[in-house]
Amino acid sequence: MKNSIGQKKTEEVPGMATDIIPFETEMNRGFLQVLVLVLLEKSRYGYSIIKQLEEKGYALEENTLYPLLRRLEKKGLIKGNWELSEDRPRKFYIISEEGRAIRHQLLEIWHGQNEILNHLLEENKNV
Amino acid sequence: MYEKLRKYLEEIGHYLAASKEKEEILTELKSHILEKAEQEFGEVTEDALERVMNVYGSPRKVAEKYMEGYQIIAPSFKGYLIRYTSILFIFHFGLILLSLIFKTSMAVLPFFYIPKIDSFQALFYLPMAFVFDLGLVGMILYFVTQSRKDIRLPWPKLKLNWQKIIERRQVKSKIIPLILMLMGYAALVWIYLRLDTLFFKTLDFQNTQSLLTPVASQWYSLALLALLGIGILAYAIKFFTTSEWVNLLRSALQLIILGIVINMPIDNPFIELIYLDLNAIANIIIAIIAALIAIDFLKSLIILGKKALMKKTFS
Numbered sequence: 001m002k003n004s005i006g007q008k009k010t011e012e013v014p015g016m017a018t019d020i021i022p023f024e025t026e027m028n029r030g031f032l033q034v035l036v037l038v039l040l041e042k043s044r045y046g047y048s049i050i051k052q053l054e055e056k057g058y059a060l061e062e063n064t065l066y067p068l069l070r071r072l073e074k075k076g077l078i079k080g081n082w083e084l085s086e087d088r089p090r091k092f093y094i095i096s097e098e099g100r101a102i103r104h105q106l107l108e109i110w111h112g113q114n115e116i117l118n119h120l121l122e123e124n125k126n127v
Numbered sequence: 128m129y130e131k132l133r134k135y136l137e138e139i140g141h142y143l144a145a146s147k148e149k150e151e152i153l154t155e156l157k158s159h160i161l162e163k164a165e166q167e168f169g170e171v172t173e174d175a176l177e178r179v180m181n182v183y184g185s186p187r188k189v190a191e192k193y194m195e196g197y198q199i200i201a202p203s204f205k206g207y208l209i210r211y212t213s214i215l216f217i218f219h220f221g222l223i224l225l226s227l228i229f230k231t232s233m234a235v236l237p238f239f240y241i242p243k244i245d246s247f248q249a250l251f252y253l254p255m256a257f258v259f260d261l262g263l264v265g266m267i268l269y270f271v272t273q274s275r276k277d278i279r280l281p282w283p284k285l286k287l288n289w290q291k292i293i294e295r296r297q298v299k300s301k302i303i304p305l306i307l308m309l310m311g312y313a314a315l316v317w318i319y320l321r322l323d324t325l326f327f328k329t330l331d332f333q334n335t336q337s338l339l340t341p342v343a344s345q346w347y348s349l350a351l352l353a354l355l356g357i358g359i360l361a362y363a364i365k366f367f368t369t370s371e372w373v374n375l376l377r378s379a380l381q382l383i384i385l386g387i388v389i390n391m392p393i394d395n396p397f398i399e400l401i402y403l404d405l406n407a408i409a410n411i412i413i414a415i416i417a418a419l420i421a422i423d424f425l426k427s428l429i430i431l432g433k434k435a436l437m438k439k440t441f442s
Contacts, residue, residue: 046155047162063183066159067192070152088162091155 032060032068034110037103040078043094045085069093077102132160132176135186142190152193200265201272207280208264209432215260217425223249223256224421227389228414238263246386289433296430297369300362308359315355319348328398336398338405343396350388354381371430378424385417 035058039049046066053060072078077099080091095103136153143149160179161171168175183189200208219239226233226241227249233241244252271278319325324337324344337344361377397405 045162046159047166061182062159062163063189063192066155067195070148070155070193071196088165089158090162091158 030106032064033072034103034106036065036068036072037077037095037099037106040093040095040099043092045090045092049093072099129171129173129176131173131180132157135160135180138186139190142187143193146194146197156189198272200268204268204272204280207282208261208268210282211264211267212257212261213429213432215264216257219256219260220253220421220425221418223252224417225414227386228410228417230389245390246383247390249386250383289430289437293371293430293434296371296374296426298365299369300365305359305362305366308362312352312355312359315352319352324348325351338398339396340393340398343391343393346391346393347388347396350384353384357381357384371427371434375424375427375431378420378427381420382417382424385413385420389413 035053036049039052044052046062046069049069050060050062050065069078069080073080073093076096078093079096080093082089082091084090136157139156140149140153143152146152160176160183163182164171164175164179168178222233222235222239222241226243227246230243232243233239241252271280315325322335322337323341324339325348326338326344328336328338339347357377357380361373364373395406396409
């Protein structure tokens with residue numbers, strides 16, 4: 001079963017009344033950005049990014065990825081370049097220097113947030 | 128090129144009309160769709176493309192994904208769209224009333240130009256004025272949003288307790304005031320039926336003399352009776368319901384009657400009195416009455432809007 005951005009759906013908790021999908025979509029928004037910045041250390045084109053992520057167990061809709069690639073390119077975090085490969089024009093993307101710097105900061109934030117969360121979850125166990 | 132794909136991209140392009148990167152996005156999308164069709168179905172055929180397009184979703188959905196984050200008016204300014212439009216419309220409404228009463232065109236350049244119109248035309252002009260005001264405020268807020276500056280929009284800090292204001296207007300009618308009103312009204316009708324006018328030059332009942340010409344007497348007296356009659360009827364209805372719609376309808380009907388009064392084809396309604404310009408005085412009195420009713424009309428509109436908003440917030 002896939003959720004709104006195509007990721008495998010989280011296991012449903014019995015008796016759960018609220019739909020998890022909107023919350024999951026919200027959470028994935030930032031995560032996917034980091035994921036793409038990590039993945040584009042190597043030059044890749046759109047379809048290959050999707051396939052690569054699928055292999056890692058992260059299914060994702062084209063409709064989510066391609067607008068994100070555009071936004072990242074517009075902000076200068078990745079560079080896009082049209083190339084002719086296998087007789088087909090494909091747009092290849094690769095991370096820029098600015099993108100690397102942002103990625104570094106984002107990962108630091110993410111690690112920091114993880115630590116806070118783990119710390120709080122530990123505290124909860126003692127309640 | 129594949130016909131279905133061409134149509135699909137054309138449709139997406141229609142929704143992307145506001146985007147500067149429309150052509151670039153469409154080129155990218157075309158490449159992505161062709162790629163997926165070939166990779167997943169072995170070769171690019173109309174059938175394969177149709178299946179891929181079905182997975183992509185409706186053209187509008189695809190276009191909107193590319194426009195995420197693009198705002199015409201920032202969410203923080205949206206509340207001001209209605210606020211500023213209301214203020215502008217009140218101002219506009221007042222000007223229209225003045226131009227109706229003084230039978231002249233009016234201009235507040237560069238924003239307003241109100242042509243010389245009659246009451247009937249004003250009924251059509253008012254919604255147009257509202258749309259204009261909404262558009263004008265919308266345009267200004269659009270530029271403010273696009274400037275991306277932290278502009279603090281001015282708004283007076285009125286601490287109005289809307290709950291209290293609404294409650295105060297929702298009081299049910301009482302029987303004694305209604306009886307007094309009906310008695311007063313009956314007396315006015317009696318005077319009109321006996322003397323053919325409600326406007327007198329002197330208060331000497333032995334020798335009554337109308338202030339107006341016979342035709343004007345008849346029209347203006349009937350208009351006054353209609354105005355008061357509507358007011359009393361609305362008061363009576365408020366025995367059964369305290370809906371703000373009653374007030375709104377009352378004010379609207381009274382404004383229409385005033386509109387008719389202003390446009391009556393009577394050139395010189397007064398019996399000649401040289402020491403006073405009665406026409407000017409009459410216009411000022413009508414303007415004051417019209418303004419009071421118009422304020423009440425707008426109050427009803429604001430309260431109805433506020434009530435709808437409160438209902439939405441608390442539901």
